[in-house]
Amino acid sequence: xxxxxxxxxxxxxxxxxxxxxxxxxxxxxxxxxxxxxxxxxxxxxxxxxxxxxxxxxxxxxxxxxxxxxxxxxxxxxxxxxxxxxxxxxxxxxxxxxxxxxxxxxxxxxxxxxxxxxxxxxxxxxxxxxxxxxxxxxxxxxxxxxxxxxxxxxxxxxxxxxxxxxxxxxxxxxxxxxxxxxxxxxxxxxxxxxxxxxxxxxxxxxxxxxxxxxxxxxxxxxxxxxxxxxxxxxxxxxxxxxxxxxxxxxxxxxxxxxxxxxxxxxxxxxxxxxxxxxxxxxxxxxxxxxxxxxxxxxxxxxxxxxxxxxxxxxxx
Amino acid sequence: xxxxxxxxxxxxxxxxxxxxxxxxxxxxxxxxxxxxxxxxxxxxxxxxxxxxxxxxxxxxxxxxxxxxxxxxxxxxxxxxxxxxxxxxxxxxxxxxxxxxxxxxxxxxxxxxxxxxxxxxxxxxxxxxxxxxxxxxxxxxxxxxxxxxxxxxxxxxxxxxxxxxxxxxxxxxxxxxxxxxxxxxxxxxxxxxxxxxxxxxxxxxxxxxxxxxxxxxxxxxxxxxxxxxxxxxxxxxxxxxxxxxxxxxxxxxxxxxxxxxxxxxxxxxxxxxxxxxxxxxxxxxxxxxxxxxxxxxxxxxxxxxxxxxxxxxxxxxxxxxxxxxxxxxxxxxxxxxxxxxxxxxxxxxxxxxxxxxxxxxxxxxxxxxxxxxx
Numbered sequence: 145x146x147x148x149x150x151x152x153x154x155x156x157x158x159x160x161x162x163x164x165x166x167x168x169x170x171x172x173x174x175x176x177x178x179x180x181x182x183x184x185x186x187x188x189x190x191x192x193x194x195x196x197x198x199x200x201x202x203x204x205x206x207x208x209x210x211x212x213x214x215x216x217x218x219x220x221x222x223x224x225x226x227x228x229x230x231x232x233x234x235x236x237x238x239x240x241x242x243x244x245x246x247x248x249x250x251x252x253x254x255x256x257x258x259x260x261x262x263x264x265x266x267x268x269x270x271x272x273x274x275x276x277x278x279x280x281x282x283x284x285x286x287x288x289x290x291x292x293x294x295x296x297x298x299x300x301x302x303x304x305x306x307x308x309x310x311x312x313x314x315x316x317x318x319x320x321x322x323x324x325x326x327x328x329x330x331x332x333x334x335x336x337x338x339x340x341x342x343x344x345x346x347x348x349x350x351x352x353x354x355x356x357x358x359x360x361x362x363x364x365x366x367x368x369x370x371x372x373x374x375x376x377x378x379x380x381x382x383x384x385x386x387x388x389x390x391x392x393x394x395x396x397x398x399x400x401x402x403x404x405x406x407x408x409x410x411x412x413x414x415x416x417x418x419x420x421x422x423x424x425x426x427x428x429x430x431x432x433x434x435x436x437x438x439x440x441x442x443x444x445x446x447x448x449x450x451x452x453x454x455x456x457x458x459x
Numbered sequence: 460x461x462x463x464x465x466x467x468x469x470x471x472x473x474x475x476x477x478x479x480x481x482x483x484x485x486x487x488x489x490x491x492x493x494x495x496x497x498x499x500x501x502x503x504x505x506x507x508x509x510x511x512x513x514x515x516x517x518x519x520x521x522x523x524x525x526x527x528x529x530x531x532x533x534x535x536x537x538x539x540x541x542x543x544x545x546x547x548x549x550x551x552x553x554x555x556x557x558x559x560x561x562x563x564x565x566x567x568x569x570x571x572x573x574x575x576x577x578x579x580x581x582x583x584x585x586x587x588x589x590x591x592x593x594x595x596x597x598x599x600x601x602x603x604x605x606x607x608x609x610x611x612x613x614x615x616x617x618x619x620x621x622x623x624x625x626x627x628x629x630x631x632x633x634x635x636x637x638x639x640x641x642x643x644x645x646x647x648x649x650x651x652x653x654x655x656x657x658x659x660x661x662x663x664x665x666x667x668x669x670x671x672x673x674x675x676x677x678x679x680x681x682x683x684x685x686x687x688x689x690x691x692x693x694x695x696x697x698x699x700x701x702x703x704x705x706x707x708x709x710x711x712x713x714x715x716x717x718x719x720x721x722x723x724x725x726x727x728x729x730x731x732x733x734x735x736x737x738x739x740x741x742x743x744x745x746x747x748x749x750x751x752x753x754x755x756x757x758x759x760x761x762x763x764x765x766x767x768x769x770x771x772x773x774x775x776x777x778x779x780x781x782x783x784x785x786x787x788x789x790x791x792x793x794x795x796x797x798x799x800x801x802x803x804x805x806x807x808x809x810x811x812x813x814x815x816x817x818x819x820x821x822x823x824x825x826x827x828x829x830x831x832x
Contacts, residue, residue: 182609222797230804235547235609236752240796243749247790254786255499366786371617378610417625424617427610428596435606457468 153399153406155285158294159360161391161398163188163352165297167376168383168390169304170348174220175385176308177341178321180451182238183223185373186245187216187346188353193249193260195354196364200266208267208358209293209351216350217343219245224342228335231453242373250366265362293355300348301387308387317341321447324454334454349373371424372401378427381434384445397423467809476806481753484802485767488794495790501783513777514770519658526659526730528762528769530555532667533722534747535754535761536674541715542756543678544691548712550597550612551719552744553619554590558720559727560623561589563634563644563734566651566727575650582651583666583724590720591713593619598712602705608712616744623736634734644733653729663725668762670718675758687711719744742789746772749796768792 167184174181181187195212199205219241226237253260269291271278277288308314319327320337328334356372357364375397383389399406404419469476493503514524534551541548548554562582569578596615600606626632628642636645653661678684687707690697694704722743731738750768754760775788 226797226801230801232800232803236800236803237797239549239748240752240793240800243745243789243796244793247786247788247793250786251495251499251784251790255784374610374613374617378614381607381610415625415629417621417629421618421621424614428614428618431610431614432600432604432606435600436604 149406149410151282151285153402155289156402156406157395157399158286158290159398160401161394162294162297163356163360164372164376164379164397165301165391165394166352166355167349167373168379168394169297169301169387170216170345170352171376171380172383172385172387172390173304173308173317173348174341174345175380175450176321176447177317177338178324178447178449178452178454179224179227179338179342179345180234180238181220181223181227181241181342181345182235182377183219183241183245184345184349184376185369185371186242186249187219187349188356188369188373188376189245189249189367190219190252191216191350191353192357192368193253193353193364195350196263196265196357197252197260199354199358200260200263203266203268205267205269205291205293205358209354212354212358213347213350216346216348216353218346219248220342220346220349221339223346224339227453228338228342231455234451234453246367253364253366260364261366263364265358267358269359291359293359298391301391304387318447321449324449324452328454328456338454349376352376375423375427378431381446382427382430384434385447386445397426400426463812465809465811467811469807469809472806477755480802480806481755481799484798485753485795488791488798491794491798492787492791496783496787499784505781506778506783506787509777509781509783510771510774513774520773522657522660524766524770524773525664526661527773528765529661529663529667529729530722530726530743531746531750531765531769532664532671532762533725534719534744535750535765536667536671536747536758537715537717537719537722537744538748538751539754539756539758539761540674540678540687540718541711542691542751544687544707544711545694546601546708546711546715547609548594548597548612548715548719549609549748550594550615550716550744551722551747552742553612553616554593554716554719555723555726555744556619556623556739557589557593558586558723559731559734559739560626560634560723561720562586562724563647563727566647567633567645569651571648571650573650575654578650579653579728582728583721586720586724587717590716590718590723592716593720594712594716595709598709598716601712602708620736620740623734623739627734627736636733644731644735646733647728651728652732653725655729659730661725661729663729666721666725667765670721671758671762674718678758719747722747741772746792749792752796753799768795 167188171181171184191212194215195208198211199208223237223241226232227234271289272292272295273288278284308318316332317337320332320334324334353369357368361368379390379393379397382393400423403422404416407414496503496506514520534555537551538548562585565582565585566578569581593615597608597611600611601608626634627644631637634644636643653663655661678687686702690702690704690707698704726739727734746768750761750764754764771791772788775785779785
């Protein structure tokens with residue numbers, strides 16, 4: 145029964161959810177400090193191309209993801225300089241990083257002879273758990289059949305939840321995102337906290353991008369993320385800025401992304417262009433439904449100081 | 460003696476600052492670009508000279524640049540009018556596709572004996588309506604539920620792209636030419652094609668410049684424009700003054716969508732001459748946002764900025780012929796976007812080097828950096 149359509153499609157949804165989850169988790173941490181980073185798509189692209197290159201050079205999945213993550217961090221720090229230090233409009237700054245990330249990744253990906261466009265994937269992605277577990281009916285492929293990164297993603301969610309809710313650093317980060325003036329009075333450095341949170345967010349986006357090229361697609365193409373970074377941004381709103389809810393949302397979007405594969409297996413004929421629309425229509429509807437929700441707590445879940453630059457003089 | 464960087468907010472930014480800072484930012488972006496080109500093993504001076512020759516040196520080059528500036532002016536205006544109200548229309552790309560789909564439908568459906576003026580007017584109107592309706596899909600939820608228009612307009616881009624691809628690549632639609640072995644759009648008849656002025660440059664450039672002047676006039680000289688700008692500055696004050704923020708939000712986003720869609724009309728009628736998804740997906744909608752930011756949302760500023768960005772974009776193919784990666788075009792656009800955005804800080808703040816710490820603290824400015832001199 146492990147090769148039935150249902151089991152295979154759920155298992156593939158879990159894998160497709162992983163890059164979205166990393167990016168969304170990073171964005172949640174960034175947002176909770178009061179910084180809006182719309183540049184996720186650009187950071188994922190740069191992480192994807194650099195991670196793919198690193199994977200090619202070293203053959204190591206770990207190094208590919210780390211280098212990809214650091215590339216995302218580098219771009220995120222540019223956003224931090226603009227949004228936190230120079231206090232420019234965070235929407236505009238984030239959008240500019242989408243273009244920079246897209247231009248930079250395409251430039252890197254097509255430079256050199258031969259370029260990464262024709263490179264083959266240098267990384268072997270192997271399942272983490274022994275085949276005894278993987279071969280269990282249904283739960284085997286769905287829960288136990290994945291590479292280590294999928295489980296690391298879940299661990300990262302647990303860690304982020306713990307740090308945000310149960311540690312003084314997490315409290316400080318949330319304070320900076322809710323009421324930076326009060327946090328400042330309490331001796332917390334708003335600027336440092338926001339830089340750290342933005343850097344962590346960029347790392348998540350970079351890792352997500354690298355996982356996409358190295359473990360899922362296996363090649364590099366310009367603009368490879370095709371909107372996944374934006375899905376992650378929308379997912380953060382859907383999840384109400386809570387890490388565990390982002391897992392559920394990422395699975396749903398992962399499932400929608402893999403829907404074409406599923407329907408193909410089930411021999412249902414739907415034009416592929418309509419399948420490609422599905423995650424975006426879903427994100428569109430979800431953002432509207434969350435905004436229209438009569439549940440006030442849900443609408444007010446956004447960090448109070450989100451996207452507002454903080455300046456001591458304006459207090 | 461220690462000297463510090465002092466940052467003081469400017470109460471008012473004169474024209475020297477408002478125009479000087481973005482101009483300086485452009486130069487900084489070109490310098491960053493030169494560094495990256497050098498790292499990639501290219502000669503940046505040769506690259507920039509080639510770009511200048513390919514885009515601005517000689518009438519043919521200028522005509523090519525203006526052909527590309529045409530849709531950029533329109534998507535730039537689309538982003539600018541929304542910015543004026545502090546609304547972000549990131550959906551220019553999708554609205555452009557809808558404009559192209561609607562205009563090519565009208566152009567193909569009208570008999571080829573219809574006079575050109577009528578045909579082109581009908582295509583523009585149809586495109587504008589389609590773009591406005593597409594923008595309203597984001598504007599109505601924004602006006603009634605405060606749904607984030609950045610996300611909704613952006614998601615609709617991907618939907619519009621798939622829709623256009625389906626019309627040509629995924630179905631036997633009215634738009635698709637069944638006789639062509641490689642899927643492509645039916646070719647428009649002569650009466651539905653915007654006449655060329657010189658080479659690729661067509662009368663769309665006139666439409667775009669007129670639109671810029673009209674939009675400037677509406678925003679600066681009419682009470683409607685005044686209200687839009689007031690809402691942008693302070694929605695609460697505007698509401699107290701009895702302005703309907705909800706209606707204006709929808710109207711401005713619809714206008715923005717219509718302008719972006721007209722860019723789709725001029726492209727489909729003047730350049731691709733049929734619904735050609737690949738030729739239409741060249742990031743024009745997104746580049747319009749860069750245009751609006753660099754032009755600081757001023758409709759008249761949009762025109763020269765569009766020409767500048769079009770000059771960079773149009774030189775891509777020539778760069779390739781001398782062995783420089785064509786993707787440097789997108790990278791340069793991004794760098795310009797970035798440095799101009801950063802430059803906004805210097806438009807609103809005065810940064811100066813002060814000799815003594817005492818003087819710096821006396822008027823209470825902040826210190827963002829300190830250095831020992």
